[in-house]
């Protein structure tokens with residue numbers, strides 16, 4: 001384990017041509033202080049956890065005291081926002097401080113969000129508010145513990161700096177970590193600005209760094225696209241499984257590595273609603289929960305379009321190849337999703353009718369029952385007498401529909417000689433008990449913003465590290481939202 005001084009930064013992104021980024025100095029927040037520190041992430045970069053209590057910690061990791069090798073920069077990208085191409089976006093309020101390699105050879109980007117304006121801020125302040133920083137900090141760790149690929153965060157920093165949104169809020173920063181922060185939009189930028197030589201440089205950089213097994217292959221760009229399609233399909237299947245809505249699935253918020261990226265107005269479904277819209281600014285429901293799989297394909301199509309010049313010399317051939325790969329997306333998504341659905345139902349075998357059984361369950365829950373609570377209770381489903389299923393049955397309004405579905409489920413379980421006890425254990429690994437519901441995040445936000453009380457952040461962080469475990473002393477955190485929480489609104493202004 002290293003001290004702060006022993007961290008050896010480098011930045012391979014800074015070796016790319018000038019058009020890829022803009023060097024920038026992070027601007028500290030007034031009275032910046034450490035709110036929370038994540039030792040699990042310190043371990044990944046082999047930083048001794050006691051270093052977080054040193055006064056130098058913030059100076060070093062907020063980039064005010066420059067480590068040798070640290071080359072803070074804002075990355076340039078563009079992207080499709082709400083379906084419309086925006087020619088220049090880029091890190092408007094984030095900085096890639098540098099990268100750290102651990103002794104396993106894994107490289108981690110240290111990416112500071114809320115660090116002040118950059119060349120790409122488009123007139124905005126380059127800041128992030130405490131509210132959304134707490135949400136990102138907690139949710140990224142929660143997603144990781146749910147087994148969903150995501151960026152994570154080393155620490156959360158608060159301040160007295162006023163930041164102006166709908167109201168005045170406190171400025172904050174999140175120090176994100178991921179193997180890479182490259183987005184689909186990075187490729188779109190070089191494609192639409194006709195810098196196709198840079199497009200190639202970027203793709204080769206991504207391949208060398210993250211897909212070394214493809215290096216030197218003649219069809220490497222096609223293979224890259226192929227893998228990004230698979231990763232994205234799997235990621236979105238996992239989101240659907242856990243009831244997570246991202247909220248702003250613009251192509252600039254899509255990670256090349258298939259990570260959940262840019263937590264903004266995200267939300268977990270409480271009462272199941274396939275058309276759940278978590279982003280208050282999404283008036284047309286473009287990013288509604290049940291549209292995420294198709295939006296995934298839209299974004300992949302944007303990426304494929306941008307990669308066309310690399311796929312083949314003949315444009316028609318390139319387009320043909322891209323189309324063929326994109327054509328695989330839906331099946332890949334469905335395959336991944338149905339594996340998840342079977343695990344959630346506790347089915348070991350794959351049998352005809354399983355998918356229908358799952359979809360009919362969702363129809364049963366629609367606007368009736370809490371998704372997470374119901375599925376967790378389903379783990380204890382009694383497939384023998386059925387008498388023990390009354391609490392589950394009481395969760396839905398349409399009891400007759402429940403009885404019909406439960407009978408089909410019972411028969412299906414019998415068809416594979418399912419053992420209730422054993423199945424229950426397995427199902428509890430697939431149906432989390434604890435998720436970051438909006439109201440839980442809101443309670444932590446209110447205590448932090450109103451009273452500088454950060455204890456709830458730590459409690460949630462600890463709780464959400466074990467989302468599948470029974471945590472009897474924290475039973476209340478598994479509850480559906482209280483009445484007051486119906487009015488929480490989350491939007492893009494963060």
Ligand code: AMP
Pocket residue numbers: 089090091092093094117120121122124125126127128248250253262264494
């Ligand atoms: P988002 O949808 O939140 O990922 O943001 C879209 C784009 O706007 C990204 O390029 C962000 O860096 C930029 N952006 C968002 N909020 C701010 C802000 N407060 N200051 C500067 N840039 C911002």
Ligand code: MG
Pocket residue numbers: 252253262
């Ligand atoms: Mg973004």
